Amino acid sequence: MSFKKIEILERTLERERKARKAAEKILEEKSLELYNTSITLKKVNQQLENLLNEKTIQLQGVFENINDAYVVMDLFGNVLRMNDVAETLFGYDIGKESLNVTDLIYPEDYSYAMSSYKKLKEKGSFLDYTARIITKNNSVRWVQINSSIIYNKNKTPIGAQGVVRDITEIKILEEQKETILKELKNSNQELQEYAHIVSHDLKSPLRSINALISWIKSDNEGKLDDITLQNFDLIDTTLETMEKLISNILEYSSAGADTQKKEEVDLNKVLQNLKKVLFIPENIKISVLTPLPTIQGDFTKFQQLFQNFISNAIKFCDKENGIVEIDCREESKFYQFSIKDNGIGIEQKYHDKIFEVFHSLQKREDSSGIGLSIVKKIIDLYEGEIWLESQLNKGTTFYFTIKKN
């Protein structure tokens, strides 16, 4: 072999060797890179697995713990999975028998069920489907169902899931409530009519007694002694008190009745009107401190309300210069009114009792003890509250609220 040839071969060999080393180095780097990548992948994989595991446990928990029935079905309505609540509700054990949701439909609700199913397929979900189902033992239950389509990762529908709430008890309660409300309305109506009749019937014997007494008096004019005449006068007064009592009962029985009247009531006009109607003694000054609002309601009832407060204030005024001040403050959800007087005041221990019917603190012939209970009824009607601040001998301030419409 020539020297030149040997040199060429040596150079070739040298290049081959260096190429091999270069290749080894590249491969080593690549394999390190691969190793690192695979470690990272393993870690990520583990994290994903943990996450999946966690989510599966959470879902399983939801599936088992929700109070409602949970059902998973295929696109043809065949139930694939359901929780214990569902098994109890429907009465089927899908481990032993197959169940299609159409088996549960109550015949009368069939077309509603089909239109809801159509909506589910078109829109992917429906809410608050409320209908009856027939369970395995042929009992009928009211249910409310929320349902949605389950898609695979390619967004192709593969089934549906539904949460089924048994609302049978609620339905029954609702029906009961309706009936009771109706009954209540009727008996309220009857009671009012009854009160009306009773008071009317009670008044006529009173009038007869009154007439009889005046006849006795005129028939025996000059024959009766002073004491007898005095007793007759007492009978007259008592009759008057009785008449007033009966009138007030009538008023009270109609005070709480919602007349459904909704008119714009300008309370300033109510007050102006009252000032004309009420007898206001010279020594008492009634002032309205702020312009009053116009609110929706029944004019007569608002008049009754303020009339009772003002006439009470007048009645129980023992001062030389009596003051009655009416004020109002607007809050976000209600108006707060106040009626302040400088009268005799009310002891703390009576603050609750005064709103009870027939509870008059003073035996007076012009006080039946009904006024404030009427006030309370009207305020209840307008979803308001009433309370008071009072100091004996110094005066009383009543506060009440009326809900804004």
Next chain:
Amino acid sequence: MKGIIFTEFLDLVEDKFGIEMVDTIISQSNLKSEGIYTAIGTYNFSEMLQLLQNLSNNTNISIDDLLLVYAEHFFSVIETSYPGLLATYKDPIEMLSSIENHIHVEVRKIYPEAKLPTFIVESKTEDSLEMIYKSSRAMHHFGLGLMNKTFEHFNSTATIVLEKIKEDGTEVRFIINKN
């Protein structure tokens, strides 16, 4: 440029012209790699140009003809190394027209930094194809060789006309008609 292009090229040179020729063209060229190539490495394209130029000088064969022969040799490398890729095609026209959208996409998966030529299909029928080749390397004859072998692979032949759009060969039209 990928190392396999160099190693296969030098193997072919050795095969056709002997080991002395390999040594000669390496010594005559000014190579950063010093002629040490491994299939998995990456080397500067200018080294291939020098090797081709020196081989052309020493053999009096044109660079284009050298590239043509080299491409025909290189196709067999593809056949052995990537039989799966070829198996996805039933027809040479189909295969050539999808160089840009399929083959090069696959190549990039293996060699992300590869600098590939662009092949734009201008018109295509069942039996004919017109494509524009664009590459700063001007290795259109390498493409031509691969095309010839593609038809051979599918047991057919074609007449392929090459029209230079740019004089330096960086933009060339291939007019392919199946025989």
